[in-house]
Amino acid sequence: MTGLDIFKLLPKTNCKKCGQATCLAFAMALANAKADVGQCPDMSDAAREALEAASAPQIALVKIGVGPNETQAGNETVLFRHDKCFVNPTSLAVSISDRSENPAGEALKANGLVFDRLGQMHGISLLAVQNHSGDPDVFSETVKAVTGKTSFPLILISGDPPAVEKALEIAGAKKPLVYAATEENYTVMTELARKYNVPLAVKGRDLDHLAGLAEKVSALGHKQLVLDSGARNVRQVLADQTQIRRQALRRFRPFGFPTIAFAVNSQDPLQAIIEAGVYIAKYAGIVVLPSADPEVVLPLITLRLNIFTDPQKPAAVDSRIYEIGSPGNSAPVLITSNFSLTYFCVASDVEASRVPAYVLPVDTDGVSVLTGWAAGKFTPEKITAMLKESGIEDKVTHRRVIIPGGVAVLSGKLQDLSGWEVIVGPVESSGIPAFLKRHWINPNIANTAPAKRMKIDQ
Ligand code: SF4
Numbered sequence: 001m002t003g004l005d006i007f008k009l010l011p012k013t014n015c016k017k018c019g020q021a022t023c024l025a026f027a028m029a030l031a032n033a034k035a036d037v038g039q040c041p042d043m044s045d046a047a048r049e050a051l052e053a054a055s056a057p058q059i060a061l062v063k064i065g066v067g068p069n070e071t072q073a074g075n076e077t078v079l080f081r082h083d084k085c086f087v088n089p090t091s092l093a094v095s096i097s098d099r100s101e102n103p104a105g106e107a108l109k110a111n112g113l114v115f116d117r118l119g120q121m122h123g124i125s126l127l128a129v130q131n132h133s134g135d136p137d138v139f140s141e142t143v144k145a146v147t148g149k150t151s152f153p154l155i156l157i158s159g160d161p162p163a164v165e166k167a168l169e170i171a172g173a174k175k176p177l178v179y180a181a182t183e184e185n186y187t188v189m190t191e192l193a194r195k196y197n198v199p200l201a202v203k204g205r206d207l208d209h210l211a212g213l214a215e216k217v218s219a220l221g222h223k224q225l226v227l228d229s230g231a232r233n234v235r236q237v238l239a240d241q242t243q244i245r246r247q248a249l250r251r252f253r254p255f256g257f258p259t260i261a262f263a264v265n266s267q268d269p270l271q272a273i274i275e276a277g278v279y280i281a282k283y284a285g286i287v288v289l290p291s292a293d294p295e296v297v298l299p300l301i302t303l304r305l306n307i308f309t310d311p312q313k314p315a316a317v318d319s320r321i322y323e324i325g326s327p328g329n330s331a332p333v334l335i336t337s338n339f340s341l342t343y344f345c346v347a348s349d350v351e352a353s354r355v356p357a358y359v360l361p362v363d364t365d366g367v368s369v370l371t372g373w374a375a376g377k378f379t380p381e382k383i384t385a386m387l388k389e390s391g392i393e394d395k396v397t398h399r400r401v402i403i404p405g406g407v408a409v410l411s412g413k414l415q416d417l418s419g420w421e422v423i424v425g426p427v428e429s430s431g432i433p434a435f436l437k438r439h440w441i442n443p444n445i446a447n448t449a450p451a452k453r454m455k456i457d458q
Contacts, residue, residue: 001054003031009047010040017041030055057087058249060257062199062224062285064091064126064177065153071125073226073258073285079245081307088258089308090280092300093126093155094292095264098133098142107149110292115301120315122301124152126177128288129167131158140166147171155179155201155260155288161188172196177286179260180228181217183209190220199224201260206230207240211254218254225257226286234275237261238282245283258285269296276300281307315340316366321390322347325356329397332357332440334425334432335383336404337364337372345429353433355440358395362386369404378407380414387418405431 007027018039020026029035030051037043037051061075075087094113096106107127114123129146131139139158146154147170154176156167164178175196180203181189193200202217202225204210210229217225229240241259248255261284263276272290279287280303289296309315316338324347336346338361350357362382364372372378387393387401399420403410405427415422426435 001031001051003028006030006051009043009050011042011044013042015042058251058256059245060223060225061088062177062226062258064155064175064199066173066175067151069125069151069153070175071153076245076258076283077249079249081311085310085312086308088285089304090284091125091286092123092276092297092304093128093286093288094124094297095128095130095288095290096142096146097130098135098139100142103129103142104145104149106292107146107152110152111150113292113294113297115298117301117305122305124289124292124297126155126286127152128155128157128179131156131160131163134160134163136160136163136166139163140170143167144170147174153177155286159185161185161192164189165192168192168196168198172198175199177201177226177260179203179226181213183213186213186217187220190217190222193224194220194222199226201226201228203228204230207243210244211252214254214257227255227257227259228261229259232262232265234278238278241279241283260284260286260288262288264288264290266290269293272296273299277303280304314366316363317343317361319361319363319386321392321395322359322361323356324350324359325354327356327358327395329395331355331396332402332436333387333392333396333400334359334402335386336361336429337367337369337378338362339364339366339368339372342368342429346432349429349432350436353436355433355436357436358392360386360390360392370406373407373410378410380410380417383410383414384418387420402435404429 007024010023010027012023014022018026020029026035026040037048057075057077059074059076062073064071071091072088073091078084094110096103100106110124110127114121127146127150129143153174154171156164156176157179158164159182175198177199178193179201181200182203189200200222202214204213207229210227214225227244231237231240244255244259261279263272266272273296276287276289317340319338334357336342343361347359350359362378364377369378400423401420402423402425405425408424411422411424426432
């Protein structure tokens, strides 16, 4: 909708309750996604409904699981990342068969699939329990064994409604994804999904059939859907995923849901990686993998990071105290920015020095020290707040802080504001090992700048 289209739906009283000077200004802000429909309290219900429908993402958001392990798919608005950004990274699911001799062991193995990258933890998001046995009791026992060993949300894969029902009696409260409603079972499956308020995958025979089936399930009142075109060879899955995304962005409602794809056709790990890689790139919301092998999962996580990282948002670490080694109360305190690359350079150089230390990355919105300083994000005020609020004053008995050499200009004001003695460190983080070894010898020795003598705390 254009700003003028939106304006026509507003009360036009210019009452300013929305925080804008006029209704027209509010309409323009809404059109540019800089305001929220709810900010105008006097809008009619019909206008609100029309505007909310127009501003809703073309692909619905579907949530699987509860609590901290909840995983989300959908909410995407573009075909290409450079048009804006992708929102929810493809969720990786590991398949566990109910014919497995040790499903609990496989769940435990999946728990270990967590990788640290630039300070953020990445891994799989779901476990897909498959009803290969065809036996509802075996399936529900497997679901029970898996849920006892992991907190990952589940995908319950069975075409048999009684088996799904038994599994939902065990795991329904954890909001699993039920896979799948088909032409043969969709009324019962939809009823079950509605009863337990869980998302439901819809599996078509081809795209036309999928569109019809998704409409039928929606008409039964269930809107938490995940789509599967039914294709299983890579070429056709790729074509279907692309077509579903294209049509969804054109607001073809039956395709306005995230998709699921299966890379379980081959036992060859390399083939599984290739297939899953294609589906991550184009445009699966969930990809089911054949196994929990790190050599399969790790390259896919790396690929996913490359595709779903928002290039407009620099990678940042949390702004908090990081302990390198086992620092004591006389260990050095180093300030840096929370740009991931900066932080990890500093952290690894501190580690290389073998001088246990505290590193405090100030929140600069993920930009480097010098950029942050130039942009007013790396200031004496922010560093002082970090020193006062992070808890570092309880961890060290001295009051000496080392700042990057590139921002030596901050030292005077920082010292005045914080009450800490400010020591100017090296300009490059590569100079940190030599700097700490040479200068952090005894904190009680008077500061004789530039070579301040401090104790090595180890
Ligand atoms: S609150 Fe609504 S009616 Fe009032 S100025 Fe804003 S848009 Fe117009």
